[in-house]
Amino acid sequence: MLIRKDRLFTPGPTPLLPQAQAALASPALHHRTPGFREILDKLRENLKYFYGTSNDVIFFASSGTGAMEASITNFFSPGERILVATAGKFGERWLQLGKAFGLTVEKVEAPYGQTVPLSKIQEALEKFEDIRGIFFQATESSTAVRFDTEGIANLRRRIRPDALMIVDAITGLGTTELDIDGWGLDLVIGGSQKALMVPPGLSFISVSEKAWERSKTAKLPRYYFDLQKEREALQKHDTAYTPATSLLVGLTAALDYIRELGRDNLIRNAQVLAECTRQAMEALGLKMFAEVPADALTAVSAPANISSNDIIKKMKESFSAVVANGQGSMKGKIFRIAHLGYYDFTDMIGVIGALEIVLSSLGHNCQLGSGVRAAQTRYMELTAVEPAAAVR
Amino acid sequence: MLIRKDRLFTPGPTPLLPQAQAALASPALHHRTPGFREILDKLRENLKYFYGTSNDVIFFASSGTGAMEASITNFFSPGERILVATAGKFGERWLQLGKAFGLTVEKVEAPYGQTVPLSKIQEALEKFEDIRGIFFQATESSTAVRFDTEGIANLRRRIRPDALMIVDAITGLGTTELDIDGWGLDLVIGGSQKALMVPPGLSFISVSEKAWERSKTAKLPRYYFDLQKEREALQKHDTAYTPATSLLVGLTAALDYIRELGRDNLIRNAQVLAECTRQAMEALGLKMFAEVPADALTAVSAPANISSNDIIKKMKESFSAVVANGQGSMKGKIFRIAHLGYYDFTDMIGVIGALEIVLSSLGHNCQLGSGVRAAQTRYMELTAVEPAAAVR
Numbered sequence: 141m142l143i144r145k146d147r148l149f150t151p152g153p154t155p156l157l158p159q160a161q162a163a164l165a166s167p168a169l170h171h172r173t174p175g176f177r178e179i180l181d182k183l184r185e186n187l188k189y190f191y192g193t194s195n196d197v198i199f200f201a202s203s204g205t206g207a208m209e210a211s212i213t214n215f216f217s218p219g220e221r222i223l224v225a226t227a228g229k230f231g232e233r234w235l236q237l238g239k240a241f242g243l244t245v246e247k248v249e250a251p252y253g254q255t256v257p258l259s260k261i262q263e264a265l266e267k268f269e270d271i272r273g274i275f276f277q278a279t280e281s282s283t284a285v286r287f288d289t290e291g292i293a294n295l296r297r298r299i300r301p302d303a304l305m306i307v308d309a310i311t312g313l314g315t316t317e318l319d320i321d322g323w324g325l326d327l328v329i330g331g332s333q334k335a336l337m338v339p340p341g342l343s344f345i346s347v348s349e350k351a352w353e354r355s356k357t358a359k360l361p362r363y364y365f366d367l368q369k370e371r372e373a374l375q376k377h378d379t380a381y382t383p384a385t386s387l388l389v390g391l392t393a394a395l396d397y398i399r400e401l402g403r404d405n406l407i408r409n410a411q412v413l414a415e416c417t418r419q420a421m422e423a424l425g426l427k428m429f430a431e432v433p434a435d436a437l438t439a440v441s442a443p444a445n446i447s448s449n450d451i452i453k454k455m456k457e458s459f460s461a462v463v464a465n466g467q468g469s470m471k472g473k474i475f476r477i478a479h480l481g482y483y484d485f486t487d488m489i490g491v492i493g494a495l496e497i498v499l500s501s502l503g504h505n506c507q508l509g510s511g512v513r514a515a516q517t518r519y520m521e522l523t524a525v526e527p528a529a530a531v532r
Numbered sequence: 533m534l535i536r537k538d539r540l541f542t543p544g545p546t547p548l549l550p551q552a553q554a555a556l557a558s559p560a561l562h563h564r565t566p567g568f569r570e571i572l573d574k575l576r577e578n579l580k581y582f583y584g585t586s587n588d589v590i591f592f593a594s595s596g597t598g599a600m601e602a603s604i605t606n607f608f609s610p611g612e613r614i615l616v617a618t619a620g621k622f623g624e625r626w627l628q629l630g631k632a633f634g635l636t637v638e639k640v641e642a643p644y645g646q647t648v649p650l651s652k653i654q655e656a657l658e659k660f661e662d663i664r665g666i667f668f669q670a671t672e673s674s675t676a677v678r679f680d681t682e683g684i685a686n687l688r689r690r691i692r693p694d695a696l697m698i699v700d701a702i703t704g705l706g707t708t709e710l711d712i713d714g715w716g717l718d719l720v721i722g723g724s725q726k727a728l729m730v731p732p733g734l735s736f737i738s739v740s741e742k743a744w745e746r747s748k749t750a751k752l753p754r755y756y757f758d759l760q761k762e763r764e765a766l767q768k769h770d771t772a773y774t775p776a777t778s779l780l781v782g783l784t785a786a787l788d789y790i791r792e793l794g795r796d797n798l799i800r801n802a803q804v805l806a807e808c809t810r811q812a813m814e815a816l817g818l819k820m821f822a823e824v825p826a827d828a829l830t831a832v833s834a835p836a837n838i839s840s841n842d843i844i845k846k847m848k849e850s851f852s853a854v855v856a857n858g859q860g861s862m863k864g865k866i867f868r869i870a871h872l873g874y875y876d877f878t879d880m881i882g883v884i885g886a887l888e889i890v891l892s893s894l895g896h897n898c899q900l901g902s903g904v905r906a907a908q909t910r911y912m913e914l915t916a917v918e919p920a921a922a923v924r
Contacts, residue, residue, distance in 0.1 A: 142800065142801045142804060143797075143801045143876045145878065145879070147878065162557075401533060401535065402533065405533045405534065459878055460876075461878065482537070484535045484537045485536075486539065486882040486885070486886055487882070490881050493882075494877075497908055508904075508908040509901035509902060509908060510901060512901045513900045513904075516885060
């Protein structure tokens, strides 16, 4: 038995920022105190920075699905028609949520691994005059597909300007450029255990003025996930219900780090790591599962005669590295490596190098070191570390 | 600016074990309490396990040099003759200590990068009948050279059975097989920030019965580093002076981990990582600095036209990885990568991959990925992960 450090390469939870980890271990504090009110005020501002928006960003003690639910119950009335563009397990969650709350759900769909073409979304928007909301994922984590958020926003503006744009950006935030104010994204949903580098337990939602206006007439029942109530509480430097204090204190430290690093650099970091990883996978003779790949994570199709179950099992057994399997019908067929949040290039070299050994031991015909080399070569190009000698 | 995680590849301090880090952050405890007495008792037993000895292991709040001093002041009298076998900066520390305390110091020496031949030690032992102690390093961290501890122990037994064997094993413990009881190593010195995976601030020394006997007649003055006093205190579940409680609590967690991993596996881990790293460096066209390399760390000669200062600077700037420079006259000529303590193979892939980029950018003619590949190949051989396909 050798030392094997536990390493998460899953698209959430992601590795904790050390400063956030230290803050999470702070002594308990009470939430109805001047000290905590200051934390809340700072969080409000720093969450806007992370989002890149001037809209309010409201947060809940819940997983991301809680904020997804809030984006329905606060803005719609029973029977209203919505459009869901779905191409994966998280798109399907929009369908389930819409049905659970009695909305009339129209669906435009693409097979796993593909994105929903703008033409199909356009068609649906033109067909149904009473579409009140357009729901999709900025990046669909189950397939690692990127949606054309700007393209969908343009269609909305042109065809159904009254419909709300609701974007699940749980893995999109901090990995993908989203011009929330410029493109008019009304509701944008995030989660703590992603690019924010803290544990699960917090969800976020940015709310546009247009959405606040809509909420006044929305008749769906809501209580815990009442956005207006949370907004008013925040204006009084408070929260409606007991906040998840330790997570919020950890988040404060993570947002300080993100401010220092720079929001654009956080996004670029994921982009660079994703691009290098894609090059590595191709050099190892593997194919990307996503037609239009996101940078939050990379989904890779397992080689023809190897199950991704075995790849994931061996990565854990041999290297204590947790790589994500496919979900649902994709289980056994793909594996997923995360780039969102607190990862650096050295992490990627490590996971690629380990993967080469695992693939090799499972009978995949690849040259050890060739994936690492492809990643290194691309990294040097992207970061303009100019080699004095030619790179062979 | 991209995310770059701080990573230590220095031969002390080494990365902290996460469980030890959590324990270090425990609330303050008082040392004259039943709870702390239990910790002391457990530490005594677990330190013997880590050392692999039935001798007492005494500890001080001090850096390793403190225990080195104790090994002189507790066992020798002014003017007594000792033999120091030196081949690096830490061997020179024995010379300085011997002089500082008025001993008659005989020196057998080897150039940096080499080990002292047994024949020279034999010659000195035969020449001086009144040698009272033999001092050397199990592994000389400044040059990454391994001494033949067993060979020197055999010479002692045969030629000067009354002389004490004093081994600086600060980087040797947990990286090198040392049969303390079988070979008759009287005093073996350790430090906390090495294979023990906790921060600096604790030193250790195992003391044989023969050494305790000798200490009764030793006339050098001593107060803080009085081993007999500490031994008696430990027997009463106490320490002579205020102990470094938080470090000892951290150490308790680290020793629990080492017990679980197994002492032999801790040593084997360093051996495997060192062997893979040596293969990688050779594949990159680099030469080992040490004639007989230790497994605690690897010292590598910088390529002819590149200063190791630049390699170290770029590793820090580009990857936030801290690799050690040479010390004294070796500065600029070698760099050193640690394997002792809490490192795994994925760490080594990372540092080798980063080093390839740095070397390449400094003009060294090497193929990206070739060092990683050599390390992977050797790793698969050593860990018998049998590839189903041939490794090309």
